[in-house]
Amino acid sequence: MERIKLIVEYDGTNFCGYQVQPGKRTVEKELEDALEKIYQVKVKTFASGRTDAGVHALGAVLHYDEPKTLKKPINAQTINAFLPSDVKVVGLEVVDDTFDARFTAKKKTYWYKFYLSRVERPLFENRALRVNDNIDIGKMCEACKYLIGEHDFTSFVARKSGKTNFVRTIFDAKIIAAHDYYIFEITGNGFLYNMVRIIMGTLINVGKGIIEPSDVIQIIKAKNRAKAGKTMPANSLYLLKVEY
Amino acid sequence: MERIKLIVEYDGTNFCGYQVQPGKRTVEKELEDALEKIYQVKVKTFASGRTDAGVHALGAVLHYDEPKTLKKPINAQTINAFLPSDVKVVGLEVVDDTFDARFTAKKKTYWYKFYLSRVERPLFENRALRVNDNIDIGKMCEACKYLIGEHDFTSFVARKSGKTNFVRTIFDAKIIAAHDYYIFEITGNGFLYNMVRIIMGTLINVGKGIIEPSDVIQIIKAKNRAKAGKTMPANSLYLLKVEY
Numbered sequence: 001m002e003r004i005k006l007i008v009e010y011d012g013t014n015f016c017g018y019q020v021q022p023g024k025r026t027v028e029k030e031l032e033d034a035l036e037k038i039y040q041v042k043v044k045t046f047a048s049g050r051t052d053a054g055v056h057a058l059g060a061v062l063h064y065d066e067p068k069t070l071k072k073p074i075n076a077q078t079i080n081a082f083l084p085s086d087v088k089v090v091g092l093e094v095v096d097d098t099f100d101a102r103f104t105a106k107k108k109t110y111w112y113k114f115y116l117s118r119v120e121r122p123l124f125e126n127r128a129l130r131v132n133d134n135i136d137i138g139k140m141c142e143a144c145k146y147l148i149g150e151h152d153f154t155s156f157v158a159r160k161s162g163k164t165n166f167v168r169t170i171f172d173a174k175i176i177a178a179h180d181y182y183i184f185e186i187t188g189n190g191f192l193y194n195m196v197r198i199i200m201g202t203l204i205n206v207g208k209g210i211i212e213p214s215d216v217i218q219i220i221k222a223k224n225r226a227k228a229g230k231t232m233p234a235n236s237l238y239l240l241k242v243e244y
Numbered sequence: 245m246e247r248i249k250l251i252v253e254y255d256g257t258n259f260c261g262y263q264v265q266p267g268k269r270t271v272e273k274e275l276e277d278a279l280e281k282i283y284q285v286k287v288k289t290f291a292s293g294r295t296d297a298g299v300h301a302l303g304a305v306l307h308y309d310e311p312k313t314l315k316k317p318i319n320a321q322t323i324n325a326f327l328p329s330d331v332k333v334v335g336l337e338v339v340d341d342t343f344d345a346r347f348t349a350k351k352k353t354y355w356y357k358f359y360l361s362r363v364e365r366p367l368f369e370n371r372a373l374r375v376n377d378n379i380d381i382g383k384m385c386e387a388c389k390y391l392i393g394e395h396d397f398t399s400f401v402a403r404k405s406g407k408t409n410f411v412r413t414i415f416d417a418k419i420i421a422a423h424d425y426y427i428f429e430i431t432g433n434g435f436l437y438n439m440v441r442i443i444m445g446t447l448i449n450v451g452k453g454i455i456e457p458s459d460v461i462q463i464i465k466a467k468n469r470a471k472a473g474k475t476m477p478a479n480s481l482y483l484l485k486v487e488y
Binding site: 009010011056058076077080085086087088089090117118119120121122123125178179180183 | 253254255300302320321324329330331332333334361362363364365366367369422423424427
């Protein structure tokens with residue numbers, strides 16, 4: 001009976017988010033149902049975090065303790081045989097008992113994908129945000145610099161939900177030019193509720209020339225949600241990886 | 245009343261291919277239905293070619309002659325308002341009467357997307373082919389060189405369907421490394437039925453070491469379908485663009 005770490009990819013389009021909710025199709029429910037079929041008893045999983053409805057993951061992490069020893073050690077293929085096509089285990093490791101998917105996470109990286117077009121593009125439906133092509137990507141790159149470091153991100157949190165500490169450290173934030181789209185990539189020690197989506201809305205205001213890149217400094221200082229940009233849609237956000 | 249050229253993007257997943265078929269959901273039907281709503285009469289469109297069920301397009305081209313003059317000149321947004329989210333007009337131009345989407349096409353470029361993984365990846369479902377990670381991309385790149393030029397592609401056609409001329413010119417063929425996947429990109433003056441998908445199957449045999457890159461020369465010379473690789477799935481093929 002081992003502690004197992006799973007790395008999971010999912011297309012969030014047809015899920016009501018990560019966390020189990022009665023009567024709803026969630027990623028966690030699909031994973032726990034698959035494990036129950038394998039171990040023949042209920043298995044509780046512990047995730048690095050939750051994602052909202054529509055959010056995707058390329059490398060979400062969770063762990064569980066095996067309720068019994070199987071005849072053949074567990075592997076990704078075995079679990080995947082019990083999973084639907086929109087969620088799959090892409091990595092599996094036996095880990096030490098000190099590993100905890102949530103509490104020992106050191107860094108998380110998110111992607112927010114966007115593309116420049118005057119019309120909606122079907123192949124980006126539920127996958128990337130459309131932005132008009134008169135946006136200044138250079139200014140958005142410059143604004144990213146001001147996010148890096150330890151800051152109080154009160155201006156970038158949707159609702160405070162009982163949390164009292166809004167200080168987070170951003171290790172890196174940048175815009176990556178991909179084939180026919182862009183990726184805003186951000187790595188931090190943790191993220192507040194809707195934080196990446198609100199940062200993205202703020203960066204788009206920079207790209208559109210509504211605010212200047214250096215205004216990001218003032219928005220952080222203000223500690224006021226009203227100063228930051230709109231919350232961008234969930235369906236273009238991806239949890240890329242969690243590092244321990 | 246003008247001749248209009250449309251550039252169209254579609255996600256082929258939920259279409260029974262491009263061409264109108266009674267009782268089936270096709271790209272052509274959606275486009276002609278949208279135009280009929282705008283012009284209030286049936287509108288016949290002429291496409292650069294057909295794609296099979298599941299095949300996607302980033303830049304399919306078609307033309308039609310306006311049956312009447314509208315009060316306000318037609319534009320992409322007007323047509324898109326009558327189209328579902330999985331097919332959209334991404335470009336629209338008024339063209340000369342000598343333009344014909346099918347007969348004046350000079351070059352077509354296709355993409356075939358694949359990714360390396362031991363397990364299926366949900367975000368590539370219906371979008372890219374999974375290939376095991378022990379494949380040699382370098383050898384696949386080398387094999388591409390032998391496709392370039394004017395050749396008889398009889399070995400790479402699914403069924404002969406009345407055609408007698410199997411000679412086509414390939415202007416370029418290469419493997420592009422994208423963010424977390426690869427693209428096989430091929431440009432030619434025309435393609436036979438299933439030709440790109442059979443070439444892809446042959447390149448995968450090269451990558452797996454089943455055949456050597458230079459064996460592509462012999463396969464072309466053989467003019468025998470049995471010598472080439474399997475037909476790879478439709479859902480990872482994209483019509484990228486048509487040049488005139």
